Amino acid sequence: MLWDLFCTFLRIGFVSFGGGYAMIPIIDFEVTRHGWMTTKEFTEIIAVAGMSPGPIATNSAIIVGYKTAGMNGAVISALGMTLPTLFIILLVSSVFFRYHQTKLVKSAFYGLRPIITGLIIYAAIRFALSNHVIGSFSWHTLGLLSICGLSLLALIKYRIHPIAVILVSGLAGVVLWG
Known part of the structure; x- marks a missing residue:
């Protein structure tokens, strides 16, 4: 199991370009292919990894490794994910x-x-579909799309700090569905 985790994340680290968010579909594919978790479970991990300090791809690898094989899995997955980056950065620079x-x-x-x-767009759409953000039209969907649209507006047009947008979006979720 540990060898599979290491090799999987090492391969992902070597072939993935564009930063953590661009790596999410590849990690999702590998994690579900190995049967380590479902796309829905992985989506929840991405939410936690995205809110945690550090790179989202490395954070998600650590969480997948921990869920799959405990603390040793977390360490092995982190090494597998970060060693290619270190090697490539030294070579490329x-x-x-x-x-x-x-x-x-x-x-x-x-x-x-x-x-x-x-x-990145593919990852967003895939997660929106698996979490039923996109799907049949309902008031719930309208609320989710409204939060998304208003968040984009706040970030792009008004340049509000992303942390403030995250906090307000969470509060809106509590008000709408709490």
């Missing part, structure tokens, strides 16, 4: 500063932007 201004490197990074955005 030694090469990047020599070649970062070349047209080929600039073009490659420009080409990666849309897929990262797509992975």
Whole structure:
């Protein structure tokens, strides 16, 4: 079990680009494929991992490892997730500063932007579907979509601090469904 956790998160760490949120669909796929938990359980883990300090992908790996194999699983999963990043950063930084201004490197990074955005949107839609945020229309759905829309408005147009938006959204949830 520990070897499976380590190899899975090591592989995810080596092939995932775009930050933690872009890694969520890949982690979800692996976690459900191995039968370590359901998508619904993983969605709850993402909520906790996202609110915890630190990178969401590493936090979720630690929680998956802990749920699967206790403290040893948490440590092994964290190592599997972070060792590739350490290795890649050391390798890339030694090469990047020599070649970062070349047209080929600039073009490659420009080409990666849309897929990262797509992975993040995919993760949001998948979790919205698994938590019944998107689905049949009801007053509950309307309330969820309203909180989402108003949160986006507060963040984008009024530039309200994300922590304040999170707290107000939680309070709105208590008022609407508490």
